Amino acid sequence: xxxxxxxxxxxxxAGGSLRLSCAASGRTSSTYxxxxxxxxxxxxxxxxxxxxxxxxxxxxxxxxxxxxxxGRFTVTKDxxxxxxxxxxxxxxxxxxxxxxxxxxxxxxxxxxxxxxxDYWGQGTQVTVSS
Numbered sequence: 001x002x003x004x005x006x007x008x009x010x011x012x013x014a015g016g017s018l019r020l021s022c023a024a025s026g027r028t029s030s031t032y033x034x035x036x037x038x039x040x041x042x043x044x045x046x047x048x049x050x051x052x053x054x055x056x057x058x059x060x061x062x063x064x065x066x067x068x069x070x071g072r073f074t075v076t077k078d079x080x081x082x083x084x085x086x087x088x089x090x091x092x093x094x095x096x097x098x099x100x101x102x103x104x105x106x107x108x109x110x111x112x113x114x115x116x117x118d119y120w121g122q123g124t125q126v127t128v129s130s
Contacts, residue, residue, distance in 0.1 A: 002026040002119040004101045009124030012091055016128070020086040022101030022121060028082050031103045032056045035117060036075060036086045038097035038126075045100070049075040050111035051084060053103070064111050091128045098123040 008020040022034065035050035048069050052062040063075050074087045084101060102117035109116040 002028055002031055002103050002105075004103060004119055004121035006099065006101045006121040006124040009099060009126045011127045011129065014091060014093055014128055014130050016091050017087070017089045018091065018126060020088070020099055020101075020124060020126075022084045022086075024082045024084070024101075024103060028053070028103075030105050032107055033104050033109050033111065034077070034084045035102045035104075035111060036073075036084075037100045037102055037114065037117075038095075039100065039123075040094075040097040043097075045114050047112040047114075048099070049073055049086060050109075051075045051077050053077065056107070056109065058111055066112070088126070091126075093128045093130045095126060096128050097126060099126050 003025045005023045031053045033056045036048045039045040049065045058064050072090045076085045100123045101121040103119040104117045
């Protein structure tokens with residue numbers, strides 16, 4: 001089992017920045033990838049970014065992003081702290097959502113699919129005002 005705890009959400013004006021953190025505990029040695037999803041009211045949960053944790057790559061890449069966050073969001077990791085971060089810059093009102101951290105034990109996960117991930121955090125609210 002892996003436990004995930006997100007932090008760092010809040011209220012920010014459009015154009016501003018936030019950094020989300022996801023602290024992992026438990027059997028992280030069996031984790032192959034971690035990701036950030038988001039879910040806005042009335043919408044389905046969608047992928048924002050994913051990062052390799054134990055050697056996974058997607059077409060040779062260790063980090064992948066949804067088109068709508070490319071150039072604005074950056075996902076990084078700290079293996080010593082067992083933490084994944086999502087740096088969000090140039091935030092827009094449409095980025096308002098609950099952001100969830102997720103982890104998978106699958107060796108070759110489809111990075112963008114919700115049902116590829118085995119563990120989820122409780123979510124952290126990000127609100128971007130116009």
